[in-house]
Amino acid sequence: MVEIKDFHKHTGERVSTQGWVMNTRSSKGLEFIILRDGSGFAQCVADAAVVSAEVFEIAKQFTQECSVRLTGKIVADEKQIGGYELHIEQAEIIGTSENYPISNKEHGVEFLMDNRHLWLRSKRQWAIMKIRNRIIFAIHTFFQNEGFVQADAPIFTGNAAEGTTTLFNVEYYGEDAYLSQSGQLYGEAMAMALGKIYTFGPTFRAEKSKTRRHLSEFWMIEPEMAFYNNEMNMDLIEKFLQFVVSDVLTHCKFEFEALERNTTVLETLIHKPFKRLPYTQAVRILKGEEQVNGKTTIETLESDLSLIETEISEKRTEISEKEKAIADGTLKKGQINFMQNKIDMLKNDIKELEAQAENIPQWLKSAKEFEYGSDFGGSDETVLTRMFDVPVMVFNWPHEIKAFYMKRDETGQFAKGVDVLAPEGYGEIVGGGERETDLNYLIGKIDEHKLPMEAFEWYLDLRKYGSVPHSGFGLGLERMVSWLCKLKHIRETIPFPRMYGRLNP
């Protein structure tokens, strides 16, 4: 058996392959079959003039998603996906498939999510899952090469660690327990044992979030390094993200093409330093008090708005031209359908653009009115990152809005935390910082945050026995996938998303 991805190694040879039929097209005496096998996609052709009547009859019976075994000759053909085509000589149905619910046409989100187990078979979802896989592989490669040890934190925990987020309750041999919202505190303990570690596991948040960047269950990578301050931490984050992006770019060209992802932004950031901004400066830029490359946020957004408005009026003209062409009555039925589809697409584009145009003034308003000392909202992140073509690292945050374990700077006003904001409106993909090392200070903070002291006894031991400066960060895998693939919604980044209102399939 030869996998589709290896067809190029067997040009001109007679091989057998197996997979599923994605689509069929036929004309008299010819059957075209798009085959997929997980490794790739290829067109296979049965020609009645070449194959036996029995084999041609079998090929005619192929339906969408039936599984088949085919034998034939591999022929190079530039026009085809993958560049190769199989000329069928023998054909066999392994498993039939009738009335497959997902057609090659448009579907709504709810329908696709209800059929997620089948939706995963589509080319687009295949490409996303392949990119997800490569990102995971690149993450392990990077940390292993840098001398990190993968060390996993528990998923069941006995306390709500940071006390901020809502957690899932579970019953644990008669005790109340929670599903972990972060492995960080355990990561710190493991870093004191192993030096540099990273956890890679599922994370659970019970917030009833209904947004395009939240999941109830997601995968997080949390490195923790002994003897690292926040500057070293930021250097590592930058090097890490550049490595992962660069690795995925070189290994997933076909997948990015399948997604029609323009990778220019990604290609830029792999060799350009990220923008590092202290919180105070980030706020000035956000509020339009400081220019970036000679422009304020206000000027940038206003010119964005007028660009969107011209685009809308261009699309409107295109629609009325197409409608006129249809009204003329000289077009064939097929052409009219094609035109009508185009018009519908344009109308959808306009709806989206109008939504954007409506957003911009609101974003500007909330940016101008931003109150120094508070956390950035979703639109603030978008406005700020819009000013740069690389990820933005915001560091030195007002300590009041950061977690209790965050190290304070020399002035005592700022916490040595860092948030990495991805370009293209994807917001926070990494959050991290330097950890507080002083025992008494930490005890005070735990009291201040009204957290149960007894739950942190073991954590405080880390400061009693050889406390050292240390830092770490957390990367949300799905947000990374979402950004690199430029997806509209995080639900497409994981095989079976768990989010508010979604438990099946």
Next chain:
RNA sequence: UCCUCCUUAGCUCAGUCGGUUAGAGCGUCGGACUGUUAAUCCGCAGGUCCUAGGUUCAAGUCCUAGAGGGGGAGCCA
């Protein structure tokens, strides 16, 4: 929890001011066509207009409540 929009055929949607037997495209199925790229062309079948109640001579359309879903806020990766 709050704001906002949506629910009509297997799928995506149209349905004007409340008015006859609720439409289209795609998909399925049947047929035509020897190189198709979401092929094309012809034909058949396919309906609890989300649910309950109300207004009306008359409700897919108006009102009230509920359910489900989309987008956003908060929270964050």
